[in-house]
Amino acid sequence: MGKSGVSNNIRKLRFFEDEMTQEELAKKVGVTRQTIIAIEKGKYSPSLELAFRIAYVFDSPLEEVFFYNPKNDPV
């Protein structure tokens, strides 16, 4: 996520989950498809709770789904 320095592997993880659709992921974590699109594109940083829910769906630890890249962090 260019703005905050946090990036994610959601697209890759969806691919490995039988090409799970954004709609399916959105329903599983209780948000709209537009929110999943915004997270994937790095335009929106999810709350910690939503980040954990997404990681839970992929049965992966949080740091495998989201990771911090200090080079992209403007702060």
Next chain:
Amino acid sequence: MTFKEKNIAVSLVSFSLIMGILLVAVFSMVLSDNFTSTNVFRLWGITIVLAIVFTITATILTHIITAIIEAIRTGNEDPEIEDLEDERDKLIDLKGTRVTYVVSSIGVFLAMLTYVFGQPALVMFTLLIFVGVLAQIIGDITRLILYRRGF
């Protein structure tokens, strides 16, 4: 376009319409020398009633029209409308509200300044209602931009 975005777009159109009505009413009052307290306060009442009626009607109409379009598109008689509000929607709404408050605060200050600098109180009251509607329009535009950009 999501249901929330449609709702905001309809609200934007409604408030732009109210703004148009407000401007026409004020200008016709000024031109015909009817800029009196009775007329200005009646205009306040009309604007507030219109805002409430338009907002309620717009929300109901958006729901009905979205349901009809979805039913035609999917062939399902009882279509599912995604009117779920998640954390991103709430944050966008908060940002829009913040912009609305900032614009209305500046507007109220400027309206009061006109009174301080010797304009009649009616000018201040007219500006207050004008600024209220303008702030709502700018808040809705902010929300739409945030939805279009992603956040």
